[in-house]
Amino acid sequence: xxxxxxxxxxxxxxxxxxxxxxxxxxxxxxxxxxxxxxxxxxxxxxxxxxxxxxxxxxxxxxxxxxxxxxxxxxxxxxxxxxxxxxxxxxxxxxxxxxxxxxxxxxxxxxxxxxxxxxxxxxxxxxxxxxxxxxxxxxxxxxxxxxxxxxxxxxxxxxxxxxxxxxxxxxxxxxxxxxxxxxxxxxxxxxxxxxxxxxxxxxxxxxxxxxxxxxxxxxxxxxxxxxxxxxxxxxxxxxxxxxxxxxxxxxxxxxxxxxxxxxxxxxxxxxxxxxxxxxxxxxxxxxxxxxxxxxxxxxxxxxxxxxxxxxxxxxxxxxxxxxxxxxxxxxxxxxxxxxxxxxxxxxxxxxxxxxxxxxxxxxxxxxxxxxxxxxxxxxxxxxxxxxxxxxxxxxxxxxxxxxxxxxxx
Amino acid sequence: xxxxxxxxxxxxxxxxxxxxxxxxxxxxxxxxxxxxxxxxxxxxxxxxxxxxxxxxxxxxxxxxxxxxxxxxxxxxxxxxxxxxxxxxxxxxxxxxxxxxxxxxxxxxxxxxxxxxxxxxxxxxxxxxxxxxxxxxxxxxxxxxxxxxxxxxxxxxxxxxxxxxxxxxxxxxxxxxxxxxxxxxxxxxxxxxxxxxxxxxxxxxxxxxxxxxxxxxxxxxxxxxxxxxxxxxxxxxxxxxxxxxxxxxxxxxxxxxxxxxxxxxxxxxxxxxxxxxxxxxxxxxxxxxxxxxxxxxxxxxxxxxxxxxxxxxxxxxxxxxxxxxxxxxxxxxxxxxxxxxxxxxxxxxxxxxxxxxxxxxxxxxxxxxxxxxxxxxxxxxxxxxxxxxxxxxxxxxxxxxxxxxxxxx
Numbered sequence: 001x002x003x004x005x006x007x008x009x010x011x012x013x014x015x016x017x018x019x020x021x022x023x024x025x026x027x028x029x030x031x032x033x034x035x036x037x038x039x040x041x042x043x044x045x046x047x048x049x050x051x052x053x054x055x056x057x058x059x060x061x062x063x064x065x066x067x068x069x070x071x072x073x074x075x076x077x078x079x080x081x082x083x084x085x086x087x088x089x090x091x092x093x094x095x096x097x098x099x100x101x102x103x104x105x106x107x108x109x110x111x112x113x114x115x116x117x118x119x120x121x122x123x124x125x126x127x128x129x130x131x132x133x134x135x136x137x138x139x140x141x142x143x144x145x146x147x148x149x150x151x152x153x154x155x156x157x158x159x160x161x162x163x164x165x166x167x168x169x170x171x172x173x174x175x176x177x178x179x180x181x182x183x184x185x186x187x188x189x190x191x192x193x194x195x196x197x198x199x200x201x202x203x204x205x206x207x208x209x210x211x212x213x214x215x216x217x218x219x220x221x222x223x224x225x226x227x228x229x230x231x232x233x234x235x236x237x238x239x240x241x242x243x244x245x246x247x248x249x250x251x252x253x254x255x256x257x258x259x260x261x262x263x264x265x266x267x268x269x270x271x272x273x274x275x276x277x278x279x280x281x282x283x284x285x286x287x288x289x290x291x292x293x294x295x296x297x298x299x300x301x302x303x304x305x306x307x308x309x310x311x312x313x314x315x316x317x318x319x320x321x322x323x324x325x326x327x328x329x330x331x332x333x334x335x336x337x338x339x340x341x342x343x344x345x346x347x348x349x350x351x352x353x354x355x356x357x358x359x360x361x362x363x364x365x366x367x368x369x370x371x372x373x374x375x376x377x378x379x380x381x382x383x384x385x386x387x388x389x390x391x392x393x394x395x396x397x398x399x400x401x402x403x404x405x406x407x408x
Numbered sequence: 409x410x411x412x413x414x415x416x417x418x419x420x421x422x423x424x425x426x427x428x429x430x431x432x433x434x435x436x437x438x439x440x441x442x443x444x445x446x447x448x449x450x451x452x453x454x455x456x457x458x459x460x461x462x463x464x465x466x467x468x469x470x471x472x473x474x475x476x477x478x479x480x481x482x483x484x485x486x487x488x489x490x491x492x493x494x495x496x497x498x499x500x501x502x503x504x505x506x507x508x509x510x511x512x513x514x515x516x517x518x519x520x521x522x523x524x525x526x527x528x529x530x531x532x533x534x535x536x537x538x539x540x541x542x543x544x545x546x547x548x549x550x551x552x553x554x555x556x557x558x559x560x561x562x563x564x565x566x567x568x569x570x571x572x573x574x575x576x577x578x579x580x581x582x583x584x585x586x587x588x589x590x591x592x593x594x595x596x597x598x599x600x601x602x603x604x605x606x607x608x609x610x611x612x613x614x615x616x617x618x619x620x621x622x623x624x625x626x627x628x629x630x631x632x633x634x635x636x637x638x639x640x641x642x643x644x645x646x647x648x649x650x651x652x653x654x655x656x657x658x659x660x661x662x663x664x665x666x667x668x669x670x671x672x673x674x675x676x677x678x679x680x681x682x683x684x685x686x687x688x689x690x691x692x693x694x695x696x697x698x699x700x701x702x703x704x705x706x707x708x709x710x711x712x713x714x715x716x717x718x719x720x721x722x723x724x725x726x727x728x729x730x731x732x733x734x735x736x737x738x739x740x741x742x743x744x745x746x747x748x749x750x751x752x753x754x755x756x757x758x759x760x761x762x763x764x765x766x767x768x769x770x771x772x773x774x775x776x777x778x779x780x781x782x783x784x785x786x787x788x789x790x791x792x793x794x795x796x797x798x799x800x801x802x803x804x805x806x807x808x809x810x811x812x813x814x815x816x
Contacts, residue, residue: 082635084637130720133753135491136754170489170754230494313538345578347545356543
């Protein structure tokens with residue numbers, strides 16, 4: 001494992017070994033040092049943790065696959081067919097351990113610094129509440145959702161389909177906030193958000209800080225969210241305040257956000273420069289490679305799974321288009337030989353939301369390969385295969401995401 | 409209290425006294441007999457129950473005013489500003505104690521009889537699942553929501569604003585089901601739903617059964633719901649199967665539904681013939697009076713409440729139009745002298761859903777009377793006053809629903 005890979009692992013997993021992939025930490029003195037500095041104990045790699053971590057203890061344990069104390073995935077069978085994912089079933093992915101519980105108890109006192117505007121200012125959450133409000137439904141999805149399907153053994157959490165959900169966010173539009181502070185500084189090309197996690201001593205902050213830059217084209221849709229699904233944002237999901245960028249991969253939605261800076265350049269934090277970069281298998285990450293920003297069009301089947309009864313079956317799934325509305329979904333029950341248009345279920349919550357879909361199909365006894373294929377409003381359609389890449393990012397190939405069901 | 413009123417009380421409260429109105433049960437031997445037959449103990453009338461009943465023990469106690477074991481209201485301050493009410497905060501109103509918990513554990517075995525179609529049939533919930541599915545957002549509201557504002561002391565639970573919420577329902581469209589069974593019988597004018605609660609011996613079933621008839625004009629929107637907010641329908645809300653009639657008052661959404669009959673006449677159950685009838689104060693209920701079917705246009709403020717800080721305030725509330733989409737909301741901070749258009753917050757979930765609204769207002773120190781007034785797409789607007797009526801039904805007057813807030 002290269003030095004860069006070790007650092008990547010540390011950034012992405014922060015010393016919490018992923019039991020489903022045993023490549024982590026081993027032989028990495030630097031990562032072990034980080035673990036030690038934070039007072040964390042590596043989890044046993046032999047089995048899935050039995051319990052949820054303290055900060056997510058209120059979650060529905062039965063709906064989740066607990067990969068580690070910082071990575072919990074929704075079971076495919078628990079994704080459901082709703083337009084909104086109940087918070088208790090939503091996946092969790094923290095890049096660093098969360099700040100202490102006190103930040104939630106005194107949420108209105110949480111402060112965020114706004115820089116790169118004409119009149120930079122530090123504002124409390126209490127103040128933000130009176131400055132503007134919007135509510136937006138959007139899909140939250142980890143860049144590595146689908147990583148488990150890559151045959152080369154991409155390192156990182158082995159997410160299948162459940163590192164995704166669709167939730168309602170409420171908070172202040174970032175555009176309103178920037179306008180209230182005099183507008184963006186000249187030459188601002190990026191929105192750079194910094195998380196408020198504690199960083200361990202003895203390591204270069206840039207190597208570990210959760211700080212992400214996204215292009216200012218996201219300014220009109222981004223918000224600083226303080227509520228999810230009409231409840232105060234929990235610590236598990238970045239409360240009291242989180243940068244939410246609808247249609248962008250999860251990592252860009254910086255939790256515990258302490259600083260928003262409108263910058264001319266992208267941050268030099270490792271999580272930006274080499275982390276979350278799409279590159280060929282075996283290559284190291286670098287700033288010239290595509291960053292995990294806008295999500296691509298994607299869908300997968302959520303029911304039936306594994307087995308069922310022959311005859312009329314209702315095939316359910318979810319589909320979304322990232323920053324572009326999803327327009328249609330087709331379902332195949334013969335592994336992609338023939339396709340049938342599925343119907344969307346429930347109200348349309350806007351371009352950033354997912355749409356549950358359903359297809360009624362009469363299926364004989366036997367084994368069936370059920371796959372789904374979504375197309376967005378710009379005509380982008382899920383490909384059949386993977387785009388092979390070192391870290392297993394952005395997988396939206398329909399073939400790997402299908403299910404094999406035996407009906408009797 | 410007249411014999412009719414006693415019976416009404418028994419129908420509506422089933423021996424569970426409402427502690428906020430002490431007119432119930434007193435001197436009513438029949439009601440006491442019903443209590444005894446069902447093995448229930450009347451609650452103390454001196455104070456609000458401290459605990460939630462067993463079948464609703466999973467609810468958020470802090471969000472609810474517990475009037476009795478069968479009537480729990482969402483606190484005005486817990487209604488929130490979301491497009492969907494989290495299930496844990498949703499009000500509960502049962503007309504009879506719920507069936508035992510076993511009906512949920514074996515939900516797919518629940519059977520419903522469909523009559524008044526060309527091919528009457530009994531179907532299990534498991535069978536219904538393969539016959540059709542829809543997801544609809546709609547407001548659920550008790551007919552007596554707002555009863556506490558009637559000065560004549562309307563009997564029944566003293567709901568203020570919290571006997572309402574907006575939730576997602578998933579189940580089979582009733583129209584699909586009727587079509588699958590050959591269509592409606594000739595002369596069918598009503599959809600009559602019957603609840604599956606146990607009825608006490610020794611009483612005329614028609615005097616106590618929860619059986620409601622609604623006009624067949626609701627056929628295109630009604631469904632048999634098995635999920636609420638993407639989770640299996642709980643016993644507190646009528647699971648495993650409930651008749652849901654979007655835009656109609658709560659009582660028509662028959663819980664634990666055992667029979668759907670398409671009928672030429674309305675049921676002769678007391679809850680239909682004299683219950684839920686709008687009549688002058690002092691009059692008894694009778695079939696010639698309007699029945700509580702379609703809801704009227706309504707809104708109320710949810711924040712701020714009681715006190716706050718002078719300066720910029722965000723005024724929140726919810727608004728809906730029953731079977732007609734709500735089109736606009738105006739807010740007044742001077743008790744209705746001047747009005748300002750509020751902005752809807754979050755996605756539009758369709759004509760039966762409520763829309764949260766918000767208005768930013770700069771308010772000086774002092775006392776302010778904040779009221780809201782909604783108008784639906786057909787131009788119906790909330791009146792200022794009440795329509796006085798014996799049981800305190802259908803109150804949508806904006807004046808009573810306002811809040812007085814002291815800012816400092």
